[in-house]
Each structure stands twice: as structure tokens, then as C-alpha cells.
Amino acid sequence: MSVASVVAHAPYAVAVWLLGWGLYGLVSSRHLVHLVLCLGVVQTSTYVLLTAIGCVGGGVAPVFVPGVDPSVRAVDPVVQAMMLTDVVVEATVVAMLLALVVRVHERTGKLGPDELQALRG
Amino acid sequence: MTSAARMAVFTMALAGLVVALLWAFGALAPVGDVAGAYGQLLNRVATNERNATDVVTAVNFDYRGFDTLGEEFILFASVAGVAMILRPSRRQRFTREQRDAVEHLPGRARYPTSNAVRLMALAMIGLDVVFGIDIVVHGQLTPGGGFQGGVILASAPLLAYLGGDVPTLRRIAPRPLVAMAEGIGAACFVVIGLVGLLAGAAFLENVVPLGPRPPGVLSSGTIALVSLATGLEVSAGFVLLLLTFVEESLQRTSKGEAGGSP
Amino acid sequence: MSGGDRVVLDGLRVLALALVAAAGPAVVLARDPLKQTIAVSFYGLLLALMFFVYEAPDVALSQIVVGAVALPLMVLLALVKIRRNQAAQALAAREARRAAGEAP
Numbered sequence: 001m002s003v004a005s006v007v008a009h010a011p012y013a014v015a016v017w018l019l020g021w022g023l024y025g026l027v028s029s030r031h032l033v034h035l036v037l038c039l040g041v042v043q044t045s046t047y048v049l050l051t052a053i054g055c056v057g058g059g060v061a062p063v064f065v066p067g068v069d070p071s072v073r074a075v076d077p078v079v080q081a082m083m084l085t086d087v088v089v090e091a092t093v094v095a096m097l098l099a100l101v102v103r104v105h106e107r108t109g110k111l112g113p114d115e116l117q118a119l120r121g
Numbered sequence: 122m123t124s125a126a127r128m129a130v131f132t133m134a135l136a137g138l139v140v141a142l143l144w145a146f147g148a149l150a151p152v153g154d155v156a157g158a159y160g161q162l163l164n165r166v167a168t169n170e171r172n173a174t175d176v177v178t179a180v181n182f183d184y185r186g187f188d189t190l191g192e193e194f195i196l197f198a199s200v201a202g203v204a205m206i207l208r209p210s211r212r213q214r215f216t217r218e219q220r221d222a223v224e225h226l227p228g229r230a231r232y233p234t235s236n237a238v239r240l241m242a243l244a245m246i247g248l249d250v251v252f253g254i255d256i257v258v259h260g261q262l263t264p265g266g267g268f269q270g271g272v273i274l275a276s277a278p279l280l281a282y283l284g285g286d287v288p289t290l291r292r293i294a295p296r297p298l299v300a301m302a303e304g305i306g307a308a309c310f311v312v313i314g315l316v317g318l319l320a321g322a323a324f325l326e327n328v329v330p331l332g333p334r335p336p337g338v339l340s341s342g343t344i345a346l347v348s349l350a351t352g353l354e355v356s357a358g359f360v361l362l363l364l365t366f367v368e369e370s371l372q373r374t375s376k377g378e379a380g381g382s383p
Numbered sequence: 384m385s386g387g388d389r390v391v392l393d394g395l396r397v398l399a400l401a402l403v404a405a406a407g408p409a410v411v412l413a414r415d416p417l418k419q420t421i422a423v424s425f426y427g428l429l430l431a432l433m434f435f436v437y438e439a440p441d442v443a444l445s446q447i448v449v450g451a452v453a454l455p456l457m458v459l460l461a462l463v464k465i466r467r468n469q470a471a472q473a474l475a476a477r478e479a480r481r482a483a484g485e486a487p
Contacts, residue, residue: 007393008151014400016142018407020135025411027131028124033416033461037423040454041410044430047446048403051437054160057153058389061438062164062176063264066335070168074176075438076160077167081180083434083442085192088268088355091449091457092199095362098461099206105465109472114124177441256444264440272448279456359453366460 011052018045030112032101036094043090047083054079172331173261173341181266182347186325190310193351197307200358204365234284242284249277257352261341267351274352275359287367299360306354313346392436399433416462424455 018041025038054076062077064070105111122130163184164176173179181189257270282290317326325343332340339345406426413419427450434443 005151007397008153009146010397010400011152012146012149013143014404016139016146017404019142020139021408021411023135023138024131027127031414031416033458033465034414034419037416037419037458038411040423041407041426044403044407044426047430047442048400048433051434051439051442052152054157054439055153055437056156056160059153059156059438061264061440062160063440064164064168064174064176065263066174071165073156074161074164076157077163077176077180078157078160078185080177080439080442081185081189083439084177084266084268084445085181085189087442087445087449088272089192089195089199091454092196092203092358092362094454095366095457096199096202096206098457099203099365102461102464102468103206106468111465175441264444266441269441269444269448272445272453276448276452279452362453362457363460366457366464 011048011055015045015049015052018042018048030114032104032111032113033098035113036097036101039097040090040094043086047087050079050083050086054083171261171327171341171344172334172336173344174336175261175263175265177264178260178266178348179341179344181268182260182344182351183325183327183341186314186343186347189347189351190314190325193307193310193354196355196358197303200303200361200365203362207365207368234286239284242280246277246280246284249273249280253277253352253356257348258338258345260348260352261344262336262338267348267353268355270348271352271355272359274356275363278360279363282363282367290364290367294360294364296361296364299357299364303354303357303361306350306352306357309350310347310354313343313350317343395436396433399429399436402429403433416458420455420458420462423458424451427451427454 022038022040022042022045025041026035029035029038056073056075059073059075062074062080064072064074101111104116108116110116163180167176167179167184168174171179171183173183253270253274253276255270256265256273257267260266260270278290278294281293314325317328318324320326320328322328327342327344329342329346331342332345334340403426406422406429410419410422410426413422427446430450431443431446434440434446
């Protein structure tokens with residue numbers, strides 16, 4: 001287990017670590033807003049994984065201002081494009097979940113996932 | 122299922138998942154060894170083909186423009202969802218009088234906005250707007266684009282809300298105007314795509330002239346235009362989210378019954 | 384890039400990953416939503432740092448603005464609404480009890 005190999009596999013380990021903690025937070029949550037933010041942590045584990053997939057050894061950022069040779073080794077731009085829209089869109093999805101939480105609290109007065117049991121018409 | 126039982130089941134499931142994931146990731150090549158062929162090809166040709174120096178923005182709004190259209194409409198739908206979920210409903214559990222009475226409960230702490238916050242917010246609004254427009258407009262040249270610049274622009278009414286109060290926010294960003302801006306931004310994206318169809322090429326194809334050769338603000342054809350439309354849509358969307366969450370009191374209509382703004 | 388630069392960059396990357404890995408559990412373990420909001424905001428900044436060190440400036444830019452500004456703001460506004468509804472609930476309950484108590 002050389003240092004280089006640890007560095008090379010660290011992002012995958014961190015992605016799994018964050019996924020595990022996020023899922024634990026989801027399952028053991030006692031407050032709906034806390035639950036929504038733990039879902040955000042699960043989302044960030046996918047960002048770490050995508051960063052690792054797009055990384056190119058010795059590559060620079062894929063921005064070739066005049067003066068930079070376009071054939072220099074650069075990081076994968078398609079994965080970055082995916083991540084960037086992902087970040088912005090997931091924030092609005094979290095906003096929608098928060099709106100649902102506010103509504104649920106208004107209707108039932110309860111904020112704990114365990115207390116929300118029965119469906120009422 | 123009791124909480125303890127649920128945790129036990131979860132621990133077993135999580136252990137299995139972690140083992141499976143680590144085994145799968147261990148079989149992947151080490152980070153940085155594999156360079157995707159599509160990405161490498163795009164890096165080499167995008168600058169010449171599209172006259173844009175920021176390849177990520179070119180990928181977002183041109184090469185994979187259709188995917189970005191889908192993502193933008195996810196954002197649009199989420200904002201519409203929030204506005205719909207938080208609309209004033211008739212079966213409210215608390216009347217407006219009860220909600221207003223909460224404001225005047227004795228012992229409820231009222232913290233006036235500190236002068237430092239007000240000054241900072243006021244000073245930052247102009248900078249914020251200029252910076253946001255800069256990021257949106259230079260999206261195809263330097264790291265930036267519609268999404269990033271749009272969120273930066275959306276922070277300007279937010280600063281107004283932080284440094285002022287709700288009526289200030291409502292005057293700066295009236296809800297019908299913001300909703301219209303969001304719709305126009307989303308529609309422009311689609312219209313630019315249709316322009317490609319009208320010109321005889323594919324949907325969202327880059328049919329607009331590519332602009333001056335050392336890439337400037339007007340270069341890269343539809344990429345710049347789509348970036349502007351996206352910037353408008355994203356910023357208006359986030360301001361609309363802010364307005365929806367801030368809508369505390371229902372506006373009274375002329376009939377005297379409580380109704381919300383559209 | 385030269386060997387020395389590569390070593391420094393690798394070191395920075397490991398550091399950024401370590402910070403992110405430390406901050407993730409902190410966000411989950413902060414049970415009170417208000418404290419969790421601050422943790423989420425800081426976590427977003429650490430993620431942006433990680434994106435930056437991994438040569439993804441576009442993603443870092445959007446993560447900074449979204450994760451440190453827009454997201455915590457929306458959580459805080461949702462918490463404000465919930466707190467107001469809670470106060471209104473308490474008020475309504477008190478009024479109902481007073482009405483029931485007064486009616487013989």
C-alpha cells in the first residue's frame with residue numbers, strides 16, 4: 001500500500017464514507033429538516049465520486065484561454081459539466097423537500113419522522 | 122418497527138453495501154489513470170470548433186445542450202413545486218389573526234437588524250450584480266456561465282432582504298416580474314434550440330455566427346445566448362424561491378378574504 | 384507539471400479529502416437543524432475547496448454560491464416558518480383551552 005496508491009484510491013473511500021454517514025443520518029433522524037440535510041450529504045458523496053472519475057493525472061483545468069495550447073493534457077470536461085448542473089439543481093430539489101416539511105408541520109404539527117404514521121384523507 | 126430494530130436492520134444492510142461498494146471501487150482504475158476518450162477529444166477540438174475557451178461551458182450549452190435543457194427544466198419544476206406546495210390554502214390550521222398575533226406575543230425577542238449588517242448588505246449589492254453579470258456574460262471564456270452567474274445574481278435581492286425588510290424585497294423583486302423573467306429565460310433556451318431547427322440543422326445546433334476569432338464576449342454563437350437565457354432563468358428561479366419562503370402574511374384581496382399572490 | 388508541483392498538489396488533494404471526510408459526519412451528527420445549517424454551509428465551502436484542488440473551477444464556483452449561500456438560506460427560512468407555526472399552534476391551543484375552561 002504505497003502512498004501513491006492511497007492517494008489514488010482515497011476519493012473512492014471518501015465517497016463510500018460520506019454515503020454511509022448520510023444514510024445513517026437519514027435512518028436515525030428525529031427531525032424532518034435534519035433528514036433533508038442528511039439527504040444533501042448523500043448527494044455530496046456522488047460529487048466526490050464524479051470528481052474522482054473525471055480526474056486525469058497531471059491534467060489542468062479545461063479552460064484554454066488564448067496562450068494555452070489546447071492539446072495540453074486536461075481534466076475531463078463532460079463530467080464537470082454534469083456536476084455543475086447537478087449542484088445547482090439539487091439545491092432546488094432540497095428547497096422543494098423543505099417546502100414539503102413546512103407543509104407537513106402545518107397540517108399535523110409534528111416534526112419527527114417516527115411520529116408521522118397514519119395517512120389521513 | 123421499533124427504532125432499535127430499525128437500526129439493527131440498517132447496520133446489517135449498510136455493512137453489506139459498504140463491502141460491495143469498496144469491492145467495486147477497488148476494481149476501478151486508480152484515480153487519474155483513465156482519461157475518458159470523449160472528454161479528451163472535446164478538449165482538443167472545442168476551442169477551434171466553437172470559438173469558446175471554456176470547454177465546460179461549451180459542453181454544457183452546446184455539445185450536451187439537450188441534457189442541460191432537461192436539468193434547467195428540473196430547476197423550473199422544483200421552483201414551481203415549491204410555489205405550489207407553499208401556496209396559501211383554505212384549510213389552514215391557523216387563521217391569519219392567530220399568525221399575526223404571534224408577532225406581538227409578550228416576551229418574544231425582537232432583534233432589529235444591526236447597522237453593520239445593513240451597511241455590508243448595501244455595499245455588496247452593487248458589487249454582486251456586476252460580478253454576477255460578468256460571470257454570466259464571460260461564461261464561454263473563463264470559468265462561469267449561466268448557472269453560476271445566475272445564482273450570484275440571485276444573491277442581490279437576498280442581500281436586500283438581509284439588510285432591509287420584507288417590503289423592500291417585495292419592491293425590488295415583485296413576484297409577477299420575477300415569475301415572468303423565469304418563464305422568459307426558460308422559453309429562450311427552447312427558442313434558441315428551435316432556431317437551429319428553422320435553419321435546417323438539428324435542435325440546439327450552433328447555427329449563429331461564431332464571432333471574432335480571438336474569442337470575445339460575442340463569440341461562440343448560441344453558447345453565449347443560451348448562457349444568458351440560463352442566467353436569467355436560474356437567477357429568477359432562486360429569487361422566486363426566496364420570495365415563496367418569505368411570504369409570511371397573506372395578502373388581502375378586495376373581497377376581504379385571504380388570498381395569496383400568484 | 385514538475386514532480387515537486389505534483390507532490391504538493393497530491394498533498395493538497397489528500398488534505399481537502401480529509402477535511403471533507405471529517406466535515407460530513409459533523410453535518411450528520413449536528414442534530415439541531417439550526418446548528419446543522421452552519422455545519423452545512425461550512426461543509427459546502429470545504430467541498431468547493433476540494434473541487435478547486437481537483438481542477439474543477441466551474442463546479443467550485445457553483446458550489447460556493449449554492450452550498451454556502453442559497454442552501455443555508457432556504458433552510459433558515461423554512462425553520463423560521465416552522466417556528467412561527469409552532470408559536471401559532473401554542474397560541475391556538477391556549478385559546479382553545481381558555482374557551483373550554485370558560486364554558487361551564
